[in-house]
Amino acid sequence: MDLQQLSLVVRQDAITVVFFNVLLQQAGLPVPAVPTLLLAGSLAATPVQLLQLVAAAIAASVVADWAWYHAGRLFGYRVLAGLCRLSINPSSCVSQTEARFVRWGLPSLVVAKFIPGFSTVAPPIAGALRMSLPGFLSAAAAGGALWAGLALGAGWALKDAVRAVISVLDQHTGTALTVLLALAGAWLGWKLWQRYRFKAHSALPHITPGELMAAMHSEQPPLLIDLRGAGMVAETGPVPGARWAELDHLDETVGPWPRDRLIVTMCACPEDAGAVAAARRLMQAGYLSVKPLRGGYDAWVAAAAAMRQP
Structure with a gap:
């Protein structure tokens, strides 16, 4: 499927595509959502359609956050330890993340979507700390609205530029894929280098x-x-x-x-x-x-x- 066909799919059922893309990303899967939000925003025909897309993204984000919240509430720090073990760089650990979360409180949930990694661990921390569910859902919804609204709004405001970029990428799909793979390889290499540095940094005498x-x-x-x-x-x-x-x-x-x-x-x-x-x-x-x-x-x-x- 080329980019023009992808654009057609998004145009035909943008709300469903946005909902499930955001849901999968906020659930913790490595599925980028911002490019989809930009594309969907650029294809919205009216402000009402744009608001519907924002609502779909907020709903998906809150559903994923609610699930992580209850996982943290039910299983406590076992969920958080599991998330940290999946990280390529384990130096970002539960206690440090929790300390920042406690220090910032509810506002941390509003900005969590803009901080890689923190957006996944913040909801289960809120559950483990028994944060009020209404307060959590309100902050999670506000954060989802800010994050998705900015991406969809940028696509709406820059619709001509987004479509031009899609047209160029569609004409040079091979080159675009090569660049994307190179960037992904560079990111993975940087993460592995961080892990290597951590291993070297942690090589000091321990006590049993x-x-x-x-x-x-x-x-x-x-x-x-x-x-x-x-x-x-x-x-x-x-x-x-x-x-x-x-x-x-x-x-x-x-x-x-x-x-x-x-x-x-x-x-x-x-x-x-x-x-x-x-x-x-x-x-x-x-x-x-x-x-x-x-x-x-x-x-x-x-x-x-x-x-x-x-």
Whole structure:
């Protein structure tokens, strides 16, 4: 199917195409929606048709966000951990995302659609934090309206330019496909490079849960930092002997601590990403002995349960 045929399909049933395209993208699938919105906006014949397209996009966006909200409400942080594990770059972890979400509140849902990655994890975080459903739906609808309205409105305002671009691309489909594949390859290469850098960055000595348990009963126990999100701490309870901290405010937490004391950082992130970042930051600040906990909070819970068994 060439671009002219695609334009014909969108023209014949634009509302359905927009609804399902936005629904699939907001559900987390790698399906771009903005090009479809631009095309649909350029093909709208009247302002009423444009408003119908905006309504379809808002409805699809809210349905997907509502589903993610309930997934977060039912399964809590297991959903978020799963989403982060699917990320090519695991350094963007749950606790850091949640901290920003808590700090910004409902307005974060309005701008979430414009922030890659955050638009997917914000709804389940809202559910895990038991945000009011009416407030969530209102903010999600406002965000969907702003995001889809801008794209559809741009297509409407620049309809002649959009159609000209489609005509040019249709005449040079092979070249356009080559450029698109090159851009996709460059993006994937950049993401893989970020992952490689993260792997190299995280190559520092860790401490195992067993070693931590033994050290906590020594004459000079290590100082333990819990980097989990505030919502997860409230849901699962604090870690005995640990001090809770946000990565962005780490200096305020450890300021009075002696620099020659062993410090252990713990998070609930894939590949201990948050704990590694905190350990690096503390070592750069002059603390001499900092180790991330291998396996994070889940490994600590398993080790604590094993110790309680007879």
